[in-house]
Amino acid sequence: MDFDFTTFPVLETERLTLRALNLEDTKAIFGLRTNKEVNEFIDRKTPKNLSEARAFIDLISNQAANNKGVFWVIEAKNNHQLLGTIGLRNFEDEEDYAEIGYEIHPDYQDRGYMSEAFKEILKFGFKEMNLKTFEAFTHKNNNASKALLEKHSFVFQPERTDEGFVNNVIYKLTGNN
Template sequence: MNFNFTPFPVLETERLTLRELNLTDAKAIFGLRTNKEVNEFIDRKRPNNLSEARAFIDRISTLTLNNEGIFWVIESKSNHQLMGSIGLRNFEDEDDYAEIGYELDPIYQQKGFMSEAFEEVLKFGFNQMELKTIEAFTHKNNMDSIMLLEKQKFVFHPEIKDEGFENNISYRLTK
């Protein structure tokens, strides 16, 4: 699998624009990645300041430039607010595989925005990237995430473990 994310593929839905992350997003990314509700079920290092949020943006930009991952900002078409993010990474050539990750600001949850973004990214992954399998790891107690995955026809795989994250469970969607 050789991907080329240049130019960056902007995706659009009825209500959303999925676009490239940039340094002007640092404040919004800082807010999202430090939000207690967003991080309730995510085990990751949180940024302590805007400099660390900018460093995260730089790391994501490098991943995209090297075609090792792709990370979209979920932005509202109506007010151009950054609502969340969604991305594909951890590509495995022999299995035509990627892992999907996502987060959404709580004020936008339960309104169908993530489902809308998810469907567009899945189409991109299966059609443009020609992936065969997309996997999501989610915390076993994150019922909203589990319901989203099941709504998108992902199948629970209890035998798969997320190394280093004992509370995570695996859901997979195969084309």
């Protein structure tokens, strides 16, 4: 799989623009990645300051520049507010595979934004990237995330475990559903 994200794939839905993360997003990314509710089910290092948030943005930008991942800001069209993020990474050639990851600020949950973004990313992955398999790793108690995955035809993989993350469960989507 040879991807080229040097020209970033900006995607649009009815209410959203999915665009590249940039340094102007530093405060919003810091707020999202340090939010207690967002992090309740995510095992990750949270940024301590804006400098660490900028370092995260640099990391994400480098992944895209090196075609190792693609990470979109979910932005509302009506007010250009950063609502959350969604991305694809951990590509595997043999299986035409990518892992999908996502987060949304609590102020914008339960409004269908993530589902709208999810649908567009899956369409992009299947049609533009020719992916055949998506996997998502989510906390076993994150019912909203599990419901989102099931809504988009992901299937729970009870026999599999996420090495190093004992509380995570794995969902998989295969084929162009």
